[in-house]
Amino acid sequence: METIEQVLESKNIRVTAMRMLIYKFLAEKDVAVTLSDIENAFAKSDRTTLYRTMKTFEDKAIVHQIDDGTGITKYALCEQGCNCDIKTDLHLHFHCNNCKETICLTDHKIPQIKVPNGFVSENVNLVVKGICDKCSS
Amino acid sequence: METIEQVLESKNIRVTAMRMLIYKFLAEKDVAVTLSDIENAFAKSDRTTLYRTMKTFEDKAIVHQIDDGTGITKYALCEQGCNCDIKTDLHLHFHCNNCKETICLTDHKIPQIKVPNGFVSENVNLVVKGICDKCSS
DNA sequence: AATAAAGTGCAATGGAAGTGCATTTTTAAC
DNA sequence: GTTAAAAATGCACTTCCATTGCACTTTATT
DSSP, X not given: OXXXXXXXXXXXXOOOHHHHHHHHHHHHOSSOEEHHHHHHHOTTSOHHHHHHHHHHHHHTTSEEEEOXXXXXXXXXXXXXXXXXXXXXXXXXXXXXXXXXXXXXEEEEEOOOOOOOTTOEEEXXXXXXXXXXXXXXX | OOOHHHHHHHTTOOOOHHHHHHHHHHHHOSSOEEHHHHHHHOTTSOHHHHHHHHHHHHHTTSEEEEOOSSSSOEEXXXXXXXXXXXXXXXXXXXXXXXXXXXXXXXXXXXXXXXXXXXXEEEEEEEEEEEEOHHHHO
């Protein structure tokens, strides 16, 4: 089991108190979070710091952004072995219309999408909306 | 060939000069447009009017919103026979990373997406990003 | 023509993303 | 250890888009 310090160091990210806290917060969540979610969890910290921290985490492939159609950017930790950095790890996201949470369905890969002749596919964003397992039971 | 008036009337939308102009503008475009695009095309009109017009059009299934990940809502006319109103017409959208335009690939249906047990899929948003036919040639 | 209903325009608000700069903290060099 | 450089943080601000309230105008109805 890696410590948070080790995770950050292995990705060449400087270890700071704030970053460890943010990482811990993300790790405890099983749903994608917004900047405001993080902001509310750390009343002490500034939005800008969180914003830039997430940007750093994203650059280093520790988190990935999720656009679930709510208009608000969400973030989630990349899974072990996730290849978000090379843009080919295309798992899909599920947004619950009931509880409004968004989660990664990491082990559900996006099927190959056919595009017309002349079009080149580089990236795919797929969000399924509906009712999540917690809300449907 | 239906006139614009007939289209609007058939959808129970009151015909006004502004609405006809907006419809015409949309019909001439083969790409999805933002509110600002429409705003710029009609310097005379107010953003609010356009916003509410699009909302009306959307309610009546004349246009559908597109969230292509740019963070800005885009709109496109529904095709003849498009079932956007019943939320089952799931064609995909293509966003060009070069010219930044977004278009509907109306005849490319979204494949059936499997979700884990307990999850209920109601709706799917799929955006493919890459290079469009005009930019790749 | 009178009235009600719907559409339109102006002004303003709110939320989120993003930036510049000063300050603090961390790292590295001496 | 002290110091200089680099990176991180916090504050203030700006911008952009979505959205709403209210007054005014236009359209439909009788």
